[in-house]
Amino acid sequence: MDECQDYGLTRDTERKNLNLNPLQRGGVLPLEARKALYEFSDGYSVCDYCSGRLDEITKPQINGFLEDLAGFINTDFARTVHGAREGKFAVMHALCEPGDTIVIDGNAHYTTHVAAERVGLNMVDVPNTDYPNYEVTPESYKEVLDDLYDQGEEVSLVLLTHVDGNYGNLADARSIGKIAHDAGVPLLLNCAYSMGRLPIDAKALNADFVVGSGHKSMAASGPIGVLGLKEEWADIILKRSDRAQVKELEMLGCTSRGAPVATLMASFPHVIDRVKKWDVEVKETRKFVETLENIEGINQLGKKPKEHDLVRFETPIFDEIAKHHTRRGFFLYEELKKRKIVGIKRGQTKWFKCSVYGFSAEQKEYIAETFVDIASKDY
């Protein structure tokens, strides 16, 4: 083969405008991480001084970082993985046998389903409370676990999505973890949308395992994630190879052998600092929601008041405008983009998800006022 296509490797639009895509808000690199990316650009760059295991490398000091990280989330051990999904798969694969039953929440991310299917597990869903709040409650977890017990069905693992990606609801992990433990089942808490945004204390949340996402919520360049666990599970999850004796099987020896782990490490002081200011982010998100809900025909879905920056709105007003607008459903995207705001899918007007996490108070206000402006304009 002689030629290849032009792959369009630019990201100007997303870098140079205000991007409301919740997926992208928590992964923006601070300056220190950009520097680390430059230092560790090449190939296997973090592996120069490896003497067998990534998590034990001292230059750069990955081992020290993992200790600090375990302290930060209050787990006995921490490892980097390629992302939250790979962490979930590792736990399920090590802990469960094909055919085992696990209990998951009705707001679980698709990667929970895919990880469980890849292991061959039987998933039982705990339903959410449906429109308009879509809450996952401790009571419904208890009901599902009690039912399974009555049916004589053994449960290998309970999984809970700490903050889900559809409604941005913060689940009551502590209570659900207690219910799981009362049933004799460990809890895996998916913190992809929480770890790195809000404080995580795995032990206080009754979580045996936590997974986090560097690219989603820890200001890191993807793909990179975090797996934290309690000591009692270490023999199973961190089991070593018989043939390559220092290597951990579920990590396939080493996981994040490249720049992403360097960015996660470089961003860590920034992340430690920002989770302390989580209450400010929540307050500003609530103000943002209030301004938008003052527009007739815009309504926040999910739990109220908001406890997370990911917000889902139903927006019949924009759908109404789209019916008559010459640009039809594209008008909203185009009106926003004219005002330097992106991240709402083109053509979508019935509802959208967004986040103003990490923007300054002024930027947040500008974004909210822009929606007011677009909604009140004559088309």
Next chain:
Amino acid sequence: MDECQDYGLTRDTERKNLNLNPLQRGGVLPLEARKALYEFSDGYSVCDYCSGRLDEITKPQINGFLEDLAGFINTDFARTVHGAREGKFAVMHALCEPGDTIVIDGNAHYTTHVAAERVGLNMVDVPNTDYPNYEVTPESYKEVLDDLYDQGEEVSLVLLTHVDGNYGNLADARSIGKIAHDAGVPLLLNCAYSMGRLPIDAKALNADFVVGSGHKSMAASGPIGVLGLKEEWADIILKRSDRAQVKELEMLGCTSRGAPVATLMASFPHVIDRVKKWDVEVKETRKFVETLENIEGINQLGKKPKEHDLVRFETPIFDEIAKHHTRRGFFLYEELKKRKIVGIKRGQTKWFKCSVYGFSAEQKEYIAETFVDIASKDY
């Protein structure tokens, strides 16, 4: 937690000197890939325009790239994975059941062992020819497969390391693939040290599956790898989820959701170009080996003449110097470093692995002459 340690996130020594570590030679980024790293630094940067699957994203054009990539290695399908090991695990996990037997070469990388152990497979090793050539031959593969057949043992998969990381021996994949096929078993070819350095034609090599490593040999920022496969295996390896219907199970939906895939794409024209010049690299490696072997007490191990840039030398001369040198075993590392050469492990003098891949002819000559100089000096 309030404070974290200083993790020493610099890589000056490796970036600013001539680095002979074979692990690092093929992963150096060209300028275009550094630009892509800048563009796609943040979090989930390649996922702005995702409509469900990473391999189908058109902005940047990941789908077009994967088509080109499949063409480049002559497979029917190509996917990016997190690295060669993750690709091997995906194939083994999808294709085999725990307890199945696979046949692997005696030069296999530890990640082959770890991947197979993680799936619960029984490994049968094809021995190499031992000192000094350590070759893996088609004859020994045939013998092992015949023996297993005679014992009534079913074999699920044959794995071959195309170029191994200990001796840099290029194995006769085409013949071994033929032997595997004659025994009715598919071949997985581990091209971590070949794909991106030398031309790979999976079909000509009788490989049903190939894995490659972006950070090891494709001028990409890690972690990133390539999995290529023949159409007849697509239903198994690329099986989709029941619940999340577009998602491929073994990929956990999406794999390389971040900057590394952007660097792999940006480097691709450079990689296409450099594999065409592989014969020059081999010629220059042979010349390098010749200069070093002219020193009494330095001997190349592995197949002769070299067919790959990774070279292992036994170096009794340096071991002899170390015995009397005030710096003992550290002298070699220190003498090299004074001359701006790094990548040989500190304290190692009995033998070492190195590579001059990607250096200019002048740099290669300078490196060879430096070894001559160090060997002939009075200490």
